[in-house]
Amino acid sequence: MRIVFLTDWFSEKMGYAENCMPKALAALGHEVHVVTSTAQVYATSDFYKSVYEPYLGPPFVEPQVSTLDGFTLHRLPLDARKRGLHIAGLRRKLFDLRPDVVQTYDVLGPTTVTATWAKPFLPFKLFTGNHVVASVFPLYNEYAKKAWSFRLGYRLRTTLKGMLLNVPVVKCYPATVDAADIAIRFWGVPRGKIRVDILGVDTDLFHPPAAPADDALRRALRGRLGVNDEELLCVYTGRFTAGKNPLRLAQAITVLRKEGHPFRAVFLGSGPQAAEILACEGCAIHPFVAFRDLPPFFRAADIGVWPQQESTSMLDAAACGLPIVVSNRVQAVERVTGNGLQYAEGSTDDLARALRELEAKDVRRRLGACGIMKAKEISWLAIARQRVEDYEAARHLHPARQNAAQS
DSSP states (O other): OEEEEEOSOOOTTOOSHHHHHHHHHHHTTOEEEEEEESBOTTTTSTTIIIIIHHHHOSSBOOOEEEEETTEEEEEEOBOTTSSSSOBTTHHHHHHHHOOSEEEESOSSSHHHHHHHHHGGGSOOEEEEEEOOOGGGOTHHHHGGGSOHHHHHHHIIIIIHHHHHHTTTEEEEEESSHHHHHHHHHTTOOOGGGBOOOOOOBOTTTSOSOOSHHHHHHHHHHHHHTTOOTTSEEEEEEEEOSTTTOTHHHHHHHHHHHHTTOOEEEEEEEEOTTHHHHHTSTTEEEEOOOOGGGOHHHHHHOSEEEEOSSOOTHHHHHHHTTOOEEEETTOSOGGGTTTTEEEEOTTOHHHHHHHHHHTTSHHHHHHHHHHHHHHHHHTBHHHHHHHHHHHHHHHHHTOHHHHHHHHO
């Protein structure tokens, strides 16, 4: 099959679904294209310059066509006539590529709108997705409190638009149960077109130590971080912002060390909380590292912690054998059930409590083993095989293809 992924932005150093799913499908022998803009991920965010630019470079790059991980990456310029991330020439690119399948990552965004406009003229099957979760969608909990006029206006402006855009869509793949709820309740996706498709793990990269060299690298990296064999190292990856709030972990480490517990933490990333994190005893900061360079840091650690909001790194850390600790407000509980603990978000004392529970080596080993087994079941390759079945089934329903096959 010729499969085209449409995404507003893209960064080669990241490990998001738009990086990993095309790689997995290409590995299965399909012709895969990712069409995107010249924007890096989060390019238009207020925090890009301070958080991501030192790692990813300028927020916008030059248009280009390149090969990456077995698929072709097409970067098209932004349409200067429109506000936001509208990709110039996207419809023309679809006509040039003539795909069998188009997969987008949103329900209402410009890429999905463009694909919908092109659909009557090209025989591809259209699939969408949603990775917006409740923790970053305030309306999820506030909608019922809004005035009736606001709710009516939202239904007419947004939900109705989603209902119309979803007419030609075969299936929508939300990444979590709350992402599915948002797609249905707020954006008009029919429940029958929803299939929750959780994020996967690149198990070629993320796995527990498998050779003496992995153990040697663990010891060397811990030594560089000033962590001895008796200490327990917690790891956090991502931006240091109030929304993610890694400072909560640093504060819990301070509490534990004052009690005499042998905990340290390393924070991989950048952001406005950096100075406060560094001021906490036993805490170190390391700059962002590329997605494919993350595994040694997870293998060097003993526990993965994400105090607020979801992160794809939760799954990657679990695949390396780390028990994880996440917020009790995370609705994607499948990421932590059996392989980690949840704590009362906002409570430093309760986060410290959860970490104390993981001080016992046998508890960490048991939870870590569960995470490793879980990761094998949700590898990107396994998810890609299921996705291919959906794509193929949809293609076989197309009358033109059926007639061509019969002739």
